[in-house]
Amino acid sequence: MDPEAVQLEKQHVHKVYESTAPYFSDLQNKAWPRVRQFLQDQKPGSLIADIGCGTGKYLKVNSQVHTLGCDYCGPLVEIARNRGCEVMVCDNLNLPFRDQGFDAIISIGVIHHFSTKQRRIRAIKEMARVLAPGGQLMIYVWAMEQKNRHFEKQDVLVPWNRAL
Numbered sequence: 001m002d003p004e005a006v007q008l009e010k011q012h013v014h015k016v017y018e019s020t021a022p023y024f025s026d027l028q029n030k031a032w033p034r035v036r037q038f039l040q041d042q043k044p045g046s047l048i049a050d051i052g053c054g055t056g057k058y059l060k061v062n063s064q065v066h067t068l069g070c071d072y073c074g075p076l077v078e079i080a081r082n083r084g085c086e087v088m089v090c091d092n093l094n095l096p097f098r099d100q101g102f103d104a105i106i107s108i109g110v111i112h113h114f115s116t117k118q119r120r121i122r123a124i125k126e127m128a129r130v131l132a133p134g135g136q137l138m139i140y141v142w143a144m145e146q147k148n149r150h151f152e153k154q155d156v157l158v159p160w161n162r163a164l
Contacts, residue, residue, distance in 0.1 A: 002116060035108055036061050038138050046103035051092055051127055052110030056080030059087070065104075070095070092123045097130040105131055108140045 035058060042048060044064035053059060053069030054076045060067070060083075069087040071077050080087040090096050092110065105127050114120045124139070131137055 002119070031057055031061055032108070032140070035106060035138065035140065038104075038106065038136070039065070042104050042136075047101065048104045048106070049097070049102045049127075049130065051095070051105060051107040053077075053080055053085070053087060054109075056083050056085035056087060058106060058108065059085040093119065093126055095126050095130050099129055100132045100135075101130050102135060103132055104136045104138075106138045106140075108138075109142060111139055112141045 039048065039058060039061040042062060042065050046065045048062075048065050048067045050056070050058050050067060050069040053071050054073070056069050056079070058067075059069050059080065067086065069077075069080055069085055070090040070092075071080070071087070072089065072091060074089050077087045077089050088096070092107075092114075107123075107127060111120050111123060114123055127137055127139075
């Protein structure tokens with residue numbers, strides 16, 4: 001375990017999400033089209049995990065599959081639970097699921113929050129562990145290569161504005 005990486009994530013990711021969770025209740029309601037299509041393409045009866053589910057916006061996209069969401073942030077999990085989603089608090093690096101248990105997994109806007117390459121790899125390996133043979137894994141990360149954007153570093157500070 002890398003104590004410095006854990007501390008960085010605690011301070012700059014976990015505390016931020018815990019303090020801003022109430023604002024995500026209204027802001028995170030529209031599913032991204034490619035993620036929606038991925039979920040709708042899953043076979044009826046499939047078991048799908050949303051690792052880093054936040055408020056659970058993807059958990060009810062396809063009523064023909066069974067979904068389970070998990071997130072490190074308790075307040076976001078509570079919002080998802082209040083929306084009728086089956087969710088739990090858990091650590092992406094130590095998923096509390098049996099090996100090869102899910103037919104599909106999504107992890108949207110999560111991996112980039114891990115502070116080191118080794119921790120990102122570990123998170124991906126952990127998702128692969130709980131994915132059934134032949135299953136599908138969709139990982140989305142925020143792209144730096146955006147039209148009309150010119151970033152000089154990997155990390156970019158995006159100020160939080162509650163007034164949005």
